[in-house]
Amino acid sequence: MEIIITDLTRFSNPEIVCIAGINQDTGECVRPLPYIKLAECKKHNILPGNVIDGDFKKVQNLDKPHLEDCNYTKLNRKKICTSEEFEALLESDISNSISEGFGYSFPEKGKVIPKESAPSKSIITLKINTNNIEIVKDGFKEGKIRLNLLDNDGKRFSFLSITDLGFYNYAMKHFHDKDFPNIINSFIRKQETVFLRVGLGREYQDGFWLQINGIYTFPNFDSEIRSYS
Numbered sequence: 001m002e003i004i005i006t007d008l009t010r011f012s013n014p015e016i017v018c019i020a021g022i023n024q025d026t027g028e029c030v031r032p033l034p035y036i037k038l039a040e041c042k043k044h045n046i047l048p049g050n051v052i053d054g055d056f057k058k059v060q061n062l063d064k065p066h067l068e069d070c071n072y073t074k075l076n077r078k079k080i081c082t083s084e085e086f087e088a089l090l091e092s093d094i095s096n097s098i099s100e101g102f103g104y105s106f107p108e109k110g111k112v113i114p115k116e117s118a119p120s121k122s123i124i125t126l127k128i129n130t131n132n133i134e135i136v137k138d139g140f141k142e143g144k145i146r147l148n149l150l151d152n153d154g155k156r157f158s159f160l161s162i163t164d165l166g167f168y169n170y171a172m173k174h175f176h177d178k179d180f181p182n183i184i185n186s187f188i189r190k191q192e193t194v195f196l197r198v199g200l201g202r203e204y205q206d207g208f209w210l211q212i213n214g215i216y217t218f219p220n221f222d223s224e225i226r227s228y229s
Helices: 038-044 083-092 098-102 165-174 182-189
Strands: 002-010 016-022 029-033 050-058 069-080 112-114 123-128 133-137 145-150 156-162 193-200 207-218
Touching: 002 029, 002 083, 002 123, 002 165, 002 193, 002 207, 016 038, 029 050, 083 123, 083 193, 083 207, 098 123, 098 193, 133 182, 145 165, 156 165, 165 182, 182 207
Parallel strands: 029 069, 156 207
Antiparallel strands: 002 016, 002 050, 016 029, 050 069, 112 207, 123 193, 133 145, 145 156, 193 207
């Protein structure tokens, strides 16, 4: 099965990463397990937009919401899809809002789904007005970035965790620059479209917390963010 990588996310353990992708033919989301070593991703230059071929089999007896988990025996990077193909893939997967996508009505300032309300998916795609998101520094944890969002249904989500590996690496290099994060917010607002890959973390404190797995801008992207350099 071929998937196009849509998520490349980091953990507190910097030696491993989580990738997820969408089968272009079926629209199915696949999260390969076990998690992949960062060194392997760098070696094969696995990045969002790459087409990966693998033998994927659903993990047995999965609990909601992480029904995308699949074991694999091999992964091969085949090619890089075009910007137009990647945008079309994201467009085909969009939900109108976070609440609609996960089938859970978030309260004001809410960002966790209780265990008893676990949805049947753990990753969705949003298409957001470029003026309605803002990258900010975490006021409580040094070296962390967060995302503020005005969703398409009018709900506001504040200080969402950004697990996008490319954004994290970019932030670590520029965190103390005078114009950061204003420079990246200015870049985003000059684009026509921004897609967010919104995920749910593994269970924590009897719930599943929202996180931003990927931030993709069109027609342009910042090459420093979408690389390992």
